[in-house]
Amino acid sequence: MKDAEVVLTNKSPISSIWLLPVLAVLIALWLVFKSFSEAGVDIIIKTTSAEGIVAGKTEVRFKGFPIGLVTDLDMTEDLQTVLATVELKQSTKQYLTENTLFWLVKPEISLSGVSGLDTVITGNYFEMLPMEGETQVREYTSLKQPPPKSEDAAGLHITLHAKELGSITHGSKIFYKQIQVGEVYSYEFSKDKSHIKINLLIEEEYRDLIKLNTRFWNASGIEMTGDLSGFKVRTQSMASVIGGGIAFETPELGDTTTIVQNFTEYPLYEGFDEAKSGITVKMHFPKNSGIKAGITKVIFEGVEVGVVEDFVYNQARGGVTASVLIDPRLEPYLLSGMDFWLVKPSISLAGVSNIDRLLSGSYVAFRIGDGEPSREFDVLPSAPPLDFKEKGLHLNITADNVDSLSFGVPVFYKNLRVGSVQDHKLAADKRSFDVHIFIEPEYESLVNSSSVFYEQGGIEVNGSLKSFSIRTSPIQALMTGGISFHTIDFENSSSVKDGHRFVMNRNLEEALNTEVVTIIAPLSYEIIPGLTKLKFGEKHIGTVKSVKPSSDFKSSIVTIGYQSDYNNLFKESSKIWIVEPNLTAGNIAGFNALLTGMFLQVKPGEGALKNHFTLLRKAPESEATDEGLQLRLHAKYGTSVEKGSPISYKKMVIGFVDTVNLNKDGLTVDISATIAERFRYLVSKTSKFHQASGFNVKANLKGLNVQTESLQSILRGGLALNNDYADFNNLAEEMDIFELYENNEVIFQTGKLITVTFNEVIDIQRGANVDYNGHTIGSVKNLEVTSDLMSTKLTLDISDKYSQFTQTNTQFWLVKPEVSVARVANAKAYFTGNYIGVMPGNGEQSVEFKGLLQAPALKQVPSGTNLTLTTSVKGSIQPDNPVLYRQIKVGRVLGIELNENANGVNVYLNIDEQYKHLVSKDSKFYNASGIKVEAGLFSGMNIETESMDTILAGGVAFVTPESNKETLATDGDQFPLYDEADESWLEWNPTLTKPIEEMHEPLIHQPGEDSKG
Incomplete structure (x- = not known):
């Protein structure tokens, strides 16, 4: 293991922990510097009221951008001023000079509109208008209204001079052709206080609209002018109507090239009419013209183009001379050949013309002419006639009179006004007039060589009982008269030129009657020119033009004008006759002549054309060669038909x-x-x-x-x-x-005619019926009473269908009503009058018969059973009395007559078909008429009668014992008629059954019968 190495370093004298406080100090210093450098600028704004101003909320704005805020509110010691402390952004500091302006913006509603509408949501605020200056200021006084535009603001600044401000105010709009092009930003008195100076700003894009000859007028509210001719209303826009405004217009004449500089001054006219400019001309008016300065207008084709400004009496001319301001657009037409005339309201039978001038007075009309430029004209008292240079068609009309053909009278075509009468004068022959009429250019083609002219006016009526027509002129022509024309042929006729001459006709009918025919008529007929018509059938085709006496004064020569379409009616064999209003059978003219007066009628003929005829006194009879x-x-x-009466078949005219x-x-x-x-x-x-x-x-x-x-x-x-x-x-x-x-x-x-002779004078009328059992078979065609008044001879017309009534044994008698206590007979005769009754015969045909005064006895009829009763006297039995069985009517009495020996009476009965089985050869017949009364001192009174009917009218009754088919009565059987019934007969109660072969209907069970039977 190696030994550890030791590294030695030098330690800093300042610890890193101090960096954090230093950084904090630097940030604090920066914040202090930044706060100081960006701190707002406090100012004070003085105002008369704090209404709508709230500390910490009310802003200060510039062109809508917030630049400050009200931080505090206070009052001065005298309590007259409100002090609003405002903190503005630092960036505004350089503009806080003596020239900077502040004013309070709040919502305002006035006639000119609504302002400050945004403050409804955000509240009131101060508006700032920054202006550079030399001195910094921290106290300001708020303006009562926004400041005027600055003189260096973009656009064209104009100054107007007005007698009074009217409804114009700050912000009033400037209009050109009703489009806003600027606004009024200030106004003030002139130095001498004689007028008001109004400053306005025209937006930059519209500054070229302003010329040196531009005219401004007050366009505030509604400008209304009017009279009886109507009303004129002028306004620019709703904004100007409510809030006031100014409009302008630049005339075409004048300086339009010089550039207008700022603050050029113009007059402000009160209205549009005052702003108009014009050319002054001199006009000489006749006496009693009634013109008024500022009121009498010059009008062309309904458009106002001038006004009389002033006038003076002109002694030399005997009228007035006026200065008239004419629209400058008419300058090229102010030539010496112009015609000016005065138009006045007039009242006549035609109505009121120019009624709009009754209150506003006369006006001046004119017609453009040629010649040299002129500024002086004579005004005529009425419109002069058009000369032939005027575009349109000028025609000459020859008229017999000019009663209703004065200047301006209209000319009509099919009731459409197409022209007017311009002038008229006496012709060279001193008997007629030359009338100059003018057809407007757009209607020239309606006139050609086939045109005919006639007087327009009044009402024309033509008619008959079959039909009638009424033609009336336009209302204007009814009142004032006029001229109409009709063009016959548009295809084959030639056009006409100015000056073409036509003849005036009295009416359209006369105008269309271009063909002529003459007739010789007796002097006795009152044929009247213009009124007496010529007809073909029901068609009116012509009118009498003239009536002159013949050379021998024994007749009249009548000239008739008719329409050319009917030229072929007048040929060699044609006939013309007169139709008079006479209803007698010999000359029935019909009601047509009653309505229209007598007229002439023509019947077409054959052969060559002819134009001269002799008038017939009555209509000619039809000929075989006629159509039909x-x-x-x-x-x-007699008959009530007349010429033209219809002939019908099954109600259809044939x-x-x-x-x-x-x-x-x-x-x-x-x-x-x-x-x-x-x-x-x-x-x-x-x-x-x-x-x-x-x-x-x-x-x-x-x-x-x-x-x-x-x-x-x-x-x-x-x-x-x-x-x-x-x-x-x-x-x-x-x-x-x-x-x-x-x-x-x-x-x-209508059938066979026979004669019936009665041996006395009878009461009968021609046309009376011949009846058989209520059925008419003929009539009395004629009657004749003999000269000795002892007999009557009748001619009867018997229908061919009834030949049996003209046989030798036929009997005729007079039927007349009969009334008695017992009965009323032949009641029909009460209503129809007496008539002839008849009973058929069975011999050979005959035409002469003897008449009976009473009806013969009827012996039999075709149905039922016919019987004969014999008795010594008739008693109360009458024809048609009932025949009774058990008080049931089963037949009737047909007739009653004496027997052959006249020692008795035969009574003829008929038993109805359904009851003939009730009569047998053993039946007993007795008189059932009246009442049988038996009375005794001890037995009392016994009254018997068959029925109430027999009490009044009488009758026959019968009873029948048991019988069978072999014993039934047959036609012609005779029975004695007893005065009364034997009591034993009345006890008979036989069963009389109808033979089976005569029963055609099944038996019907009656209530109570055995249903098993």
């Missing part, structure tokens, strides 16, 4: 009446009618026509029946076709003649 099926109808009695003429006998009427070609097949030679005019009313005890064909036939009369008897294998031909029946019922009643 031409027929003749013969009416024995034709019309052409003419209605009274025959020479004065009793019958001939009618000419046309069936439309497409309905020709509906008319056969056996077809029937009847009147269908108005209402066909039938009334009886069963009810009321009203029939009509159509509304047209009600108003105008009409005919109807009945084809119940038509034979379509034998169609009607041209000009066939038909009888016209009074109504549809008469057609069915």
